[in-house]
Amino acid sequence: xxxxxxxxxxxxxxxxxxxxxxxxxxxxxxxxxxxxxxxxxxxxxxxxxxxxxxxxxxxxxxxxxxxxxxxxxxxxxxxxxxxxxxxxxxxxxxxxxxxxxxxxxxxxxxxxxxxxxxxxxxxxxxxxxxxxxxxxxxxxxxxxxxxxxxxxxxxxxxxxxxxxxxxxxxxxxxxxxxxxxxxxxxxxxxxxxxxxxxxxxxxxxxxxxxxxxxxxxxxxxxxxxxxxxxxxxxxxxxxxxxxxxxxxxxxxxxxxxxxxxxxxxxxxxxxxxxxxxxxxxxxxxxxxxxxxxxxxxxxxxxxxxxxxxxxxxxxxxxxxxxxxxxxxxxxxxxxxxxxxxxxxxxxxxxxxxxxxxxxxxxxxxxxxxxxxxxxxxxxx
Numbered sequence: 600x601x602x603x604x605x606x607x608x609x610x611x612x613x614x615x616x617x618x619x620x621x622x623x624x625x626x627x628x629x630x631x632x633x634x635x636x637x638x639x640x641x642x643x644x645x646x647x648x649x650x651x652x653x654x655x656x657x658x659x660x661x662x663x664x665x666x667x668x669x670x671x672x673x674x675x676x677x678x679x680x681x682x683x684x685x686x687x688x689x690x691x692x693x694x695x696x697x698x699x700x701x702x703x704x705x706x707x708x709x710x711x712x713x714x715x716x717x718x719x720x721x722x723x724x725x726x727x728x729x730x731x732x733x734x735x736x737x738x739x740x741x742x743x744x745x746x747x748x749x750x751x752x753x754x755x756x757x758x759x760x761x762x763x764x765x766x767x768x769x770x771x772x773x774x775x776x777x778x779x780x781x782x783x784x785x786x787x788x789x790x791x792x793x794x795x796x797x798x799x800x801x802x803x804x805x806x807x808x809x810x811x812x813x814x815x816x817x818x819x820x821x822x823x824x825x826x827x828x829x830x831x832x833x834x835x836x837x838x839x840x841x842x843x844x845x846x847x848x849x850x851x852x853x854x855x856x857x858x859x860x861x862x863x864x865x866x867x868x869x870x871x872x873x874x875x876x877x878x879x880x881x882x883x884x885x886x887x888x889x890x891x892x893x894x895x896x897x898x899x900x901x902x903x904x905x906x907x908x909x910x911x912x913x914x915x916x917x918x919x920x921x922x923x924x925x926x927x928x929x930x931x932x933x934x935x936x937x938x939x940x941x942x943x944x945x946x947x948x949x950x951x952x953x954x955x956x957x958x959x960x961x962x963x964x965x966x967x968x969x970x971x972x973x974x975x976x977x978x979x
Contacts, residue, residue, distance in 0.1 A: 603656060604656075606655060606659065607651075607652045607656045608652060610652070610655045611649070611652035612648070614647055614651040615644055615648040618643075618644060618647050619644060622732065625731055625732060625733040626732025626752075627751075627752040631732040631735050631749070632731070633730070638846060639842070639845065639846065640731065642846040642849040642850055643730065643731075643849055646849045646850065646852045646853060648853075649854065650853045650858065650861055652853070653858060654861055657862065663865075666865070666869050667865065667868060669868070669872045669895075670865070670867070670869060670871055673872050674687075674868065674871050679875075683871060686871075686874075695864075710782070710785060711786040712786075713782070714778045714779065714781055715782035717778060718776065718778030718782060719775070721771060721775040721778070722771075722775035725771045725772055725775070726772070728750075733750065733751055734748065735748075735749045736748055737749060744759055744760055744761070745758065746758060746759075770823070772819055772823075773823055775816075776816035776819050777820075779812055779813075780813065780817065780820075783809050784813075787806075787813075790805055790806065790809070803855060804856045805856065807851075807855060808851075808855055808857055811844065811847065811848045815841070815844045815848055818840050818841035819841055821833075821837045822834065876893035876895045876896045879893060879894060879895050880893075880895075882894040882896075882924060884924070884929055885920065885925055886926070887926065887929055891927070892926075897924060900923050901921055901923050911923060
């Protein structure tokens with residue numbers, strides 16, 4: 600067995616064990632654990648093992664490991680902790696809570712993502728504590744019209760069962776479903792009508808997650824309809840259907856597109872890495888001498904490529920040393936020159952002097968051939 604597999608398995612066993620222990624402790628030695636929900640619990644434990652295993656394997660990849668390491672180093676760098684903490688709160692609110700990065704792409708796409716994300720968060724915040732026995736509701740002794748909320752076995756607030764607060768809390772999963780369903784419908788419409796999305800999508804990665812979310816939400820709403828207006832008609836079948844959809848969704852978490860939910864927070868480390876890299880020394884092109892990127896990023900990129908087994912060293916050019924130390928415009932120019940030399944049947948001759956900066960015939964709006972991000976790599 601490979602070392603990275605052993606390490607990932609160890610982390611998965613550890614986190615799954617910690618969750619199992621927390622379930623036992625949080626439910627007061629299972630005294631508040633609801634036995635009919637045991638299938639949900641085992642599905643959650645399986646999901647925890649799979650998610651931790653895959654996350655650990657992902658973090659051990661050279662590119663991810665480099666960003667992970669640099670992200671923590673830059674966040675806790677001396678003299679920047681207070682500033683980074685403030686930026687962290689801003690970015691969590693903007694990038695995660697409000698999904699600003701999707702708002703910039705398309706308003707309708709943002710609405711779908713926002714509804715699905717917050718509906719799922721609300722549902723998870725209610726469902727898992729209930730399943731694990733961490734939260735429960737009990738009627739007050741001598742007054743069955745009042746309920747008290749218990750958190751980890753400790754009594755908290757009490758409320759009348761007909762109060763607005765009770766209605767709002769007891770129907771929390773209904774509100775979550777009413778957010779997820781429209782979000783799924785908007786996302787499904789985009790998948791069926793947007794030509795760009797249709798060209799790249801697959802059933803398992805794009806449609807199946809939406810179908811699962813829709814099935815969980817609709818079957819959950821039907822349970823409410825059954826016991827509220829239909830005197831429990833069809834409740835057993837609907838409960839079984841809902842259980843199957845939820846368990847399948849939990850089992851699918853480590854394998855499908857849902858895994859990006861757990862990958863996305865690591866993007867914060869990349870943002871801090873970019874901040875430090877942009878404020879640091881710039882790398883200069885070995886061909887034309889102009890700055891084009893962060894020296895920290897270029898050096899880390901070379902290390903990652905070496906770890907992956909790629910060798911792009913340039914022999915006979917000590918001033919350049921590596922292909923990554925050449926700016927993108929010069930790379931394109933060198934490729935064109937090399938192709939021209941091959942067509943003429945002559946060898947491409949290297950020179951030791953600094954060559955002029957390549958100029959594009961049609962610069963468009965200055966965005967560059969690779970878009971806005973490439974524009975930042977253009978020479979001034």
